[in-house]
Amino acid sequence: MMGWVTAEHPTTDELNACVQCGLCLPVCPTFRLTGRETASPRGRLQAMKAVHQGILEVDGPFQGIIDFCLGCRACEPVCPGMVPYGRALEGTRAEIVAQRRSWSHRLRSFVLGPVLGSRSSLRTGSALLRLAQGTRATSLAPARLRRLSSGMRRLGGRPGPTLGHRGGTGASGTVGLLAGCIQDEWFRPVNHAAIQLLEMAGFRVEVPPGQTCCGALAAHDGKAPEARSLAARNLPVFGGYDQVVVTSAGCSAHVREYRHWADDGGSVGERAVDVTVVVARAIEAGLLPRLGAGSGPIAIQDPCHLRHAQRVTAEPRLILDAAGYDVVEIDPSGMCCGAAGLYTVLQPEASQELGNRKADQIRSTGVNRIASANPGCEMQLRSALGAGYEIAHPIEWYARAVRAMGEIGNVAAEEAPG
Numbered sequence: 001m002m003g004w005v006t007a008e009h010p011t012t013d014e015l016n017a018c019v020q021c022g023l024c025l026p027v028c029p030t031f032r033l034t035g036r037e038t039a040s041p042r043g044r045l046q047a048m049k050a051v052h053q054g055i056l057e058v059d060g061p062f063q064g065i066i067d068f069c070l071g072c073r074a075c076e077p078v079c080p081g082m083v084p085y086g087r088a089l090e091g092t093r094a095e096i097v098a099q100r101r102s103w104s105h106r107l108r109s110f111v112l113g114p115v116l117g118s119r120s121s122l123r124t125g126s127a128l129l130r131l132a133q134g135t136r137a138t139s140l141a142p143a144r145l146r147r148l149s150s151g152m153r154r155l156g157g158r159p160g161p162t163l164g165h166r167g168g169t170g171a172s173g174t175v176g177l178l179a180g181c182i183q184d185e186w187f188r189p190v191n192h193a194a195i196q197l198l199e200m201a202g203f204r205v206e207v208p209p210g211q212t213c214c215g216a217l218a219a220h221d222g223k224a225p226e227a228r229s230l231a232a233r234n235l236p237v238f239g240g241y242d243q244v245v246v247t248s249a250g251c252s253a254h255v256r257e258y259r260h261w262a263d264d265g266g267s268v269g270e271r272a273v274d275v276t277v278v279v280a281r282a283i284e285a286g287l288l289p290r291l292g293a294g295s296g297p298i299a300i301q302d303p304c305h306l307r308h309a310q311r312v313t314a315e316p317r318l319i320l321d322a323a324g325y326d327v328v329e330i331d332p333s334g335m336c337c338g339a340a341g342l343y344t345v346l347q348p349e350a351s352q353e354l355g356n357r358k359a360d361q362i363r364s365t366g367v368n369r370i371a372s373a374n375p376g377c378e379m380q381l382r383s384a385l386g387a388g389y390e391i392a393h394p395i396e397w398y399a400r401a402v403r404a405m406g407e408i409g410n411v412a413a414e415e416a417p418g
Contacts, residue, residue, distance in 0.1 A: 002058065003051060003052065003054050004051065005095065006098050008090070008091040009092070014088045015045060015048055015088065017083040018081055021080060023078045023079065023080065024042055028075060029072060029074070029335055029354055030069060044066060045085070047065050047066070048092050058096055058100060066092055066093060066096060067096075067347070068350070070338070070343055072308060072336040072340060073085060074336065076308055077308055077311065087260065090219050090222065094224040096222055105223075109226055112218040112221060113223060116212075119163075122185050123185070129152070129155055147348070147352070150382070150383045151380060151383035151384075152186060153186060153378075162207045163211075164207060166207075167195070167204075168202070168204040169199075169202055170203065171203075172287060173204070174206070174242045175205045175242065176207075177205055177246075178247070180214065180247065183248045186375065189396060194275045196399065197399055201279075201287035208238065211233075211237045214231070214234065214255050215228070216341075218230065220342075235265065235268055241271065243271055243272075244268055244273070250305045250375075252272060255268065274310060276315040276394055276395065279319055279398065280314070291402065291405055293324050295323055296325065298327060299362050299369065300316060300328070300329065301358065301372045303374035313334075320397060323401035323402070324401055325369075328365050330365060335354070337381060338380055339374070341376060344376075344379075355383065359385045363385070368388055369389075370385075370389060370391045370392075371392065372393065
């Protein structure tokens with residue numbers, strides 16, 4: 001038996017932390033879909049342990065067990081042993097990539113490393129997507145990609161790029177804003193909302209032009225060398241700021257864990273914070289206004305990497321409440337919507353089933369405005385819900401309400417995000 005071959009593999013302590021209590025089973029989306037033990041965190045950890053002990057190999061069946069996992073990390077908050085499941089999963093996927101190298105892994109390594117790490121590649125790809133949207137050529141794409149494209153925002157009429165922006169007084173401190181890769185190309189109005197709200201709150205906001213993709217998608221897919229390279233490129237760029245603010249929940253969770261991905265990565269990770277947390281704190285401190293009620297109902301969806309990985313739930317609700325919205329809960333347990341990075345493409349059937357379930361929860365409320373703080377979740381919900389619903393980031397909804405009250409000027413998202 002070969003066992004592990006890289007330094008990324010799950011450690012003995014990580015695997016032994018699981019006491020096999022089963023508390024993870026009812027919160028695991030794939031276990032609830034299938035009822036299979038191997039589709040649960042407990043079952044996957046047992047499979048990892050078997051490889052660790054030389055009982056199993058990293059073969060096709062083992063890869064199938066691991067690939068079916070969403071990586072939503074809903075198991076972590078309920079785990080009495082505090083198993084770092086997300087880290088163990090990413091390490092195991094890195095082992096699969098190393099031992100079962102395929103053309104698919106090679107292609108994804110190229111896309112998740114050199115392509116997402118290149119601004120020119122992102123601009124070119126986005127320009128082609130914008131053209132495809134305008135000519136309806138997206139309807140010619142394969143089914144799984146067609147479903148993904150149906151969840152995208154319209155790329156025409158976007159505001160300009162945020163890279164290189166500098167502004168604000170600095171009375172409240174300094175912020176380095178991670179523009180992101182896909183975030184600043186496809187969800188740019190979110191970054192504009194973040195900049196204008198943070199500057200209104202008294203922060204000096206800079207969007208360093210030397211930054212690159214944070215590496216979250218690469219890490220989640222087991223592309224450890226690419227994830228490490230991207231993290232290393234970002235470290236010197238974000239030195240010296242009081243806070244490193246991230247506008248995508250999946251990215252903020254990853255940057256906060258940079259200590260695992262780069263030498264001295266904690267120097268950035270310890271200062272990283274999701275934008276919902278910073279804006280909520282500014283509202284609580286009186287640096288941003290609370291508006292009166294009257295904006296109407298809005299449904300809220302909790303991205304897994306905000307709710308489970310970072311334990312952030314109150315802040316998005318506080319932001320929406322401060323904007324005058326009546327927040328409507330759709331899923332108290334915070335079950336994954338099925339987006340999960342590349343999961344929509346790699347596991348389309350399970351992804352679509354979870355997306356449809358989340359859409360049904362939203363439809364049952366009768367509300368057609370939804371707040372979601374992660375781009376992948378937003379795309380998944382838009383694809384599953386279809387026409388008639390408007391989906392935007394909580395800070396976009398807040399910025400829109402503040403702008404309507406005349407508190408600030410032309411804040412974010414001139415285009416309708418839905």
